[in-house]
Amino acid sequence: MTAIQSKNCGRLEGLARIPGDKSISHRALMFGALTVGETMISGLLEGEDVLHTAEAMRKLGAKIEKSSDGLWRTYGVGVGGLQQPDSALEMGNSGTSTRLLIGLVGGHNISATFTGDASLSKRPMKRVITPLEMMGATVDATDGDKLPLTVTGPEDVLAIEYELPVASAQVKSAVLLAGLNARGTTTVIESKPTRDHTEKMLQHFGVEVDVEDLGGGKSAISLKGYQSLHPGAVDVPSDPSSAAFPAVAAILLEGSEIALPNIAMSDRRNGIYLTLKEMGADIEFRNRRVQAGEDVADLVIRGTGPLKGIDVDPARVPSMIDEFPVLAMAAACAKGTTTMTGLEELRVKESDRLLMVANGLKACGVDLEMGEDSLTIHGNGKPPKGGALIETALDHRIAMSFLVLGTVTPEFITVDDGAPIMTSFPNFVPLMNELGCHIGAVND
Numbered sequence: 001m002t003a004i005q006s007k008n009c010g011r012l013e014g015l016a017r018i019p020g021d022k023s024i025s026h027r028a029l030m031f032g033a034l035t036v037g038e039t040m041i042s043g044l045l046e047g048e049d050v051l052h053t054a055e056a057m058r059k060l061g062a063k064i065e066k067s068s069d070g071l072w073r074t075y076g077v078g079v080g081g082l083q084q085p086d087s088a089l090e091m092g093n094s095g096t097s098t099r100l101l102i103g104l105v106g107g108h109n110i111s112a113t114f115t116g117d118a119s120l121s122k123r124p125m126k127r128v129i130t131p132l133e134m135m136g137a138t139v140d141a142t143d144g145d146k147l148p149l150t151v152t153g154p155e156d157v158l159a160i161e162y163e164l165p166v167a168s169a170q171v172k173s174a175v176l177l178a179g180l181n182a183r184g185t186t187t188v189i190e191s192k193p194t195r196d197h198t199e200k201m202l203q204h205f206g207v208e209v210d211v212e213d214l215g216g217g218k219s220a221i222s223l224k225g226y227q228s229l230h231p232g233a234v235d236v237p238s239d240p241s242s243a244a245f246p247a248v249a250a251i252l253l254e255g256s257e258i259a260l261p262n263i264a265m266s267d268r269r270n271g272i273y274l275t276l277k278e279m280g281a282d283i284e285f286r287n288r289r290v291q292a293g294e295d296v297a298d299l300v301i302r303g304t305g306p307l308k309g310i311d312v313d314p315a316r317v318p319s320m321i322d323e324f325p326v327l328a329m330a331a332a333c334a335k336g337t338t339t340m341t342g343l344e345e346l347r348v349k350e351s352d353r354l355l356m357v358a359n360g361l362k363a364c365g366v367d368l369e370m371g372e373d374s375l376t377i378h379g380n381g382k383p384p385k386g387g388a389l390i391e392t393a394l395d396h397r398i399a400m401s402f403l404v405l406g407t408v409t410p411e412f413i414t415v416d417d418g419a420p421i422m423t424s425f426p427n428f429v430p431l432m433n434e435l436g437c438h439i440g441a442v443n444d
């Protein structure tokens with residue numbers, strides 16, 4: 001374990017190029033591998049999670065390489081063409097790689113075993129096992145629900161209509177990916193809009209995906225099986241979830257002004273920015289555009305003084321599901337009470353994020369209440385004292401969130417393990433320091 005410390009710093013300034021979006025990067029590699037031909041990917045996130053996807057796709061028969069020009073290229077095997085891997089697919093910490101690939105493997109007549117680290121091995125897989133079994137796959141999972149787990153796809157994949165019991169883009173994607181190799185039309189019904197990178201990128205690769213608005217945020221996403229994916233180029237925009245860390249630091253450090261260009265900014269991912277604006281943050285969206293089917297904007301963020309506490313709209317939860325830890329840091333410094341509800345999914349992320357955030361903030365001197373699926377934070381408009389050692393529990397976002405808080409607390413904050421940051425934001429520490437932070441190994 002590598003402990004990392006964050007010390008109080010002055011204002012942040014400068015332009016930071018945030019690495020590629022993790023969700024889009026996973027999908028670019030997977031879907032590129034399902035085309036027949038060459039797909040060129042620029043801006044791919046080279047974090048450990050995405051590298052696990054690349055390695056798994058290679059074991060499943062695709063050729064994937066990085067060229068000296070920094071571009072990644074996939075040479076796909078076509079839908080239905082994945083091969084049986086000759087060893088287990090090691091997924092590390094990555095829930096997205098695991099759940100999407102369970103869908104892909106379950107939609108092919110092959111068998112693959114998935115293994116992961118201590119965090120991933122605790123995460124529930126029933127949510128993907130259930131629909132995959134309905135489609136004809138056989139799944140043998142530890143304790144019925146956990147990794148290590150072996151999936152065997154059927155000879156004939158059954159197209160199904162499936163209503164998601166949890167708002168999850170991973171489950172939606174797993175079913176759609178299995179459906180790509182099914183006879184007939186597969187439909188997923190979601191009652192709350194979750195990130196739609198799968199639908200958009202499949203369309204980008206020429207697949208007909210039908211999205212029907214059923215009203216009240218509910219929609220039905222359908223695709224016919226046996227469609228071909230046509231190779232093309234993917235330009236991965238920067239990750240709005242990663243960008244939220246320097247953004248919140250700049251908002252909390254008065255007098256800051258930072259620019260974060262080329263950030264993926266669809267209404268399925270922008271919840272943190274809308275919420276911070278509601279709390280009084282100065283965030284400008286410039287030059288909105290569409291890039292490879294994805295909405296993108298350049299952000300300019302300024303620190304203009306204390307935020308105010310708000311009730312976060314629970315309907316917004318899926319569009320900011322990964323950003324509650326960093327939002328909690330902002331809420332701890334805001335004036336007034338911030339309530340966050342509808343957070344049951346936070347219990348089953350890389351860690352129990354509700355618990356890790358509540359424990360860490362309490363240790364920093366923050367007044368809060370944690371419920372089964374809620375968090376209420378009482379701020380007084382000033383940063384809490386800090387001065388705590390935070391347990392990271394193999395969770396990158398817990399580590400980065402508390403390092404952000406340490407930039408404003410009078411006493412420094414230490415996270416017990418910075419290594420998980422490599423899963424999603426490998427250059428987090430140097431990037432933050434270039435903007436003006438003091439983050440480094442203990443005693444640096």
Ligand code: S3P
Pocket residue numbers: 022023024096167168169170171173195321322345
């Ligand atoms: C992701 C979906 C979300 C999110 C995860 C990435 C994706 O998970 O938390 O970091 O790329 O589809 P759920 O689908 O479990 O909500």
